[in-house]
Amino acid sequence: MVKTSVLFLIKQKSRSEGNMMTQCRICGATLSPPDYSAAAPAITSISTNLAIPTETYICRNCGHGQSPDLPKIQEFYDTQYRISLQSDQHDQLYVVRDGQPVFRTQRQAEMLGAIGLPLNARVLDFGAAKGTTLRSLLESRPDLRPSTFDVSDDYIGFWQGWVPASEQATHCLPAEWQGRFDLVTAHFVLEHVVDPIGTLKRLAELLAPGGKVFFTVPDPLSNTGDFLVVDHVNHFTASSLMRTCELAGLVAHTLSRELFRGAYVVIAEQAAVSASSSGGLQTDVGSDITQALDALAFWAKALGSLDADQHVEAHVPTAIYGAGFYGALITSRLHQKPLCFLDRNKYLQGQDYLGVAVLAPEDCPDSIRRIYPGLNPLHARAILADAETWMPPAAKIHYLADQ
Template identity: 45%
Template sequence: MMACRVCQAKLEKPVYEASAPALTSMMTFVDSPTVVYVCDACGHAQSCDLPDVDSFYDTDYRISLQSEDHDQIVGTSAEGDPIFRTDHQAALGLRLLDIPQGARVLDYGAAKATTLRKMVQARPDLHPHVFDVSHDYASAWQGWVRDEDQAIYEVPAAWHGRFNIIISHFVIEHVRDPIAFLKTLRDLLAPGGRILVSMPDVAANPGDMTVADHLNHFSVSSLKYSFALAGFTVEVIDTTAFPGAFFAVAVRNDVLEAPNVEPAEVLAGATKAQDICRFWERATRTIDEAAKRLNGCRAVIYGAGFYGSWINSRIVADIAPTAFLDLNPNLQGSMHFDRPVLVPADIDERTDVVFVGLNPLKARAIIAGQPALNKPGLDLVWIDG
């Protein structure tokens, strides 16, 4: 890997390396090392390609197909109720985009297209279209997207210049060439059309840096570079509305503009990425040492998502967790790595230690709200020590 995926600047040696296997966003393992580079010219961080990446997305990447209503929790309301990802994405799309009446809207990399479906339910005047690189989701589109407005593997030539709005949620982090990806979206837009692109914000969710199928880890500066190089004018980069993610709105620009990015912004993005890589080196040592120190203890892991899965992969040689704990009702009652996923309040009273597999920026506040995990004698192990 010799060049930055965004600005094509020459890359020096990796900032972070970990031996195979690597954990994917689907909580599966691939026989590939984790290698992260950081670009000092635009502030972008990137990982190496997956082996056989096209096959992975066609047959292995099956997002939210566990059940018809499967969804992911992205936060909790003031009342303590879970906030589900597609509900939040739909509401943000309707708020951030100036969507004209009767707009033709494309969900690019749609998966089940649940977000678009909820937008259409709120705005029945919208004309939905969907595209994905897998047949796995086609059944979810039936009954509300016309057959001629569905595409798999290849976008129809007739769609070029068709759309008023394109949404693409958590796709661009997976692609080998983010500039070519954005140029494709631009070509599908009508003049004056807008895109809403979401992606992980690694600064707000450090776990993203080690996700095997996330090849791109954007900073604000590298995101600005990407839009400019692809022929867009940025209108909004929202870093607060969706926990741990960027939501960016840009309008098609028929004249290429030079990236308008301050050197201090580039430096901040690159420095943050390097800091996160150093955090993961420390986290690995922390969990490995804790597993050896607590060998023989009765343990559970809080969190059946990426962080909890990563912890499980690090400790199983020394400790056999009896269960995962998770607040997501769609996960409770299921099995994860052959262990039950339980409501946190149902933790076995004989448990000695809880490995906290949550975003370290939020973990302590979440655990503080769980009385069953704040009992004397229960040891808590945190990723950040």
């Protein structure tokens, strides 16, 4: 077998006419006009602006959500898409638990450790970025034999010293890797590729007998802003995930929304070696479609009201709590930059985000009068339950759900 270019899987053209999508990437059903549409700029998962509109389509057959391919998608992932490259320690905050920050790669390593891998198992981190999750797993399982792959060369320096050079690859998967891994992981990868079925098939081919694919994708029904992330060209629901696995020749034995907040966690194996054709998991496509459409209606109303609010109360000193995607989304709709961002991620504090200083909440300037939660609207009030302990007395929180 010749080497497979994963950039090919990323950049394949979906069935479309111009910028109008016509068919579902998963089941091939004909799509209606976009269920959500907003003028430029669009916001990426790394909080950059692209001068393109945001469009989201919901398939009425399998419940899959999708967005058009990015222009120059290969260049975007090879030269622009950068995850936590500020330092070797930089990570994304997952949750604050008992007053202590828990970071995303830490939680991912915890989940992998619970799988029960055999001694000396071969593990491939597909779309590894810095490989922090796999490196963290090796701390408790030094017997594991690691391999890393990404579509960019920028992360190679982070793999040196703990991944053998022969077990590192970029752009193309080595032919000799076929059928050799006990576990292939793909942490938040499939939402980016325009051929998720083909990509998952390729991962399945890498498995040794009895091997498993472990992957995570955003759950847009519990973290609804994902529907608006422009480089997430796939917005999976449980129903479309099950269909994707089936069409890729895999059986999902785990499909959980509870293991990782705001994401689906899937553990699957090749259907040919599985005793079950369905994994015993059930989904409700009708409910998934209804929830997806409701979420898009919420964002259309909330962002429209936010724009109207700015016309009425221009030039009010403003802060945004959360230096991430939601914060970038709100900033893109403001008529002036916020004075600051507030965030509990210690790696962000003292840095600039979108050209604005990031401060600890306790350092919020007294001049601030309006605070927008740049947070998942479903959790914003719980996260800001302690706001009275640090918020300036004259400030008011404007929740998107109230817009």
